[in-house]
Amino acid sequence: MIDDLRQVTFFQDLPEHAIQELLPKLKHRHFKKNHTIIYEEDTNRDIFIIRSGFVKVYRIEEDKEFIFNFFFPGETVGEVEAIDPASARIASIEAMDNVQAWMLSGEDFMQLTERYPSILRRAYCQLVDNIRVLNRKICYLSFMDVRRKCANLLLDLSTNLGTEDSGYIQIQYKFPHHVLANMIGVTRESLSKTLKEFQDEGIIAVNQKTITIMNLKKMSDISESSYIEQKQRFWRRKDSTHHFNG
Numbered sequence: 001m002i003d004d005l006r007q008v009t010f011f012q013d014l015p016e017h018a019i020q021e022l023l024p025k026l027k028h029r030h031f032k033k034n035h036t037i038i039y040e041e042d043t044n045r046d047i048f049i050i051r052s053g054f055v056k057v058y059r060i061e062e063d064k065e066f067i068f069n070f071f072f073p074g075e076t077v078g079e080v081e082a083i084d085p086a087s088a089r090i091a092s093i094e095a096m097d098n099v100q101a102w103m104l105s106g107e108d109f110m111q112l113t114e115r116y117p118s119i120l121r122r123a124y125c126q127l128v129d130n131i132r133v134l135n136r137k138i139c140y141l142s143f144m145d146v147r148r149k150c151a152n153l154l155l156d157l158s159t160n161l162g163t164e165d166s167g168y169i170q171i172q173y174k175f176p177h178h179v180l181a182n183m184i185g186v187t188r189e190s191l192s193k194t195l196k197e198f199q200d201e202g203i204i205a206v207n208q209k210t211i212t213i214m215n216l217k218k219m220s221d222i223s224e225s226s227y228i229e230q231k232q233r234f235w236r237r238k239d240s241t242h243h244f245n246g
Helices: 002-004 014-024 081-085 106-115 120-145 146-161 179-186 188-200 216-223
Strands: 027-031 037-040 047-052 056-061 064-070 092-095 099-104 162-165 168-171 204-207 210-213
Touching: 002 014, 014 106, 047 162, 056 216, 064 120, 064 179, 081 106, 099 106, 106 120, 120 146, 120 179, 146 162, 146 168, 146 188, 146 210, 146 216, 179 188, 188 204
Parallel strands: none
Antiparallel strands: 027 099, 037 092, 047 099, 056 064, 056 092, 162 168, 168 210, 204 210
């Protein structure tokens, strides 16, 4: 369990005795797929550390869902409201599959940050990363047609969640079409049509909802985003990890 905590992004700089102090304050939580862990406008300050599975962060506006980001094992959600006690929850968080998590009260989290400022530094870095991702999504939503949006989305997913094999890149998480569509502000029908076009053109292959990029160069050409360096597509900085054995 101590080794698991050392893989949590926020706690990677903590000394041994701080980890030992933290252990009894953590509560185990299990959430089934599609369970809403945090509701927008809630006023509680608990934070959640993802141990297995992954979650989406989203808002609903005029019956439309906008997905801000995803969080994976070793990452923490809910810390913004813990740091700012006057703030209600700014978004909802939903389990994308069965999720195991640790829950830590906002009060315990803030006491920890007062003693170990490295946690706040890492929280700040995560906030900056989140803003960078949102800035790029605004660009996608505002200035690109459906093909470019889909191409850039798949490049983002392959950069963060892809594994390379024989020159192909397989995206390791399965996303329903409506979720992918909500990530870039298009209809499910438009996204499905575009993915089918990419398949027909030999750019991607889809097997049981798993997407593999077969022609990375052509995908990059369609994205028309050569100005975006590979490192700019990362959702988290390199010292973060999605490889967590909790």
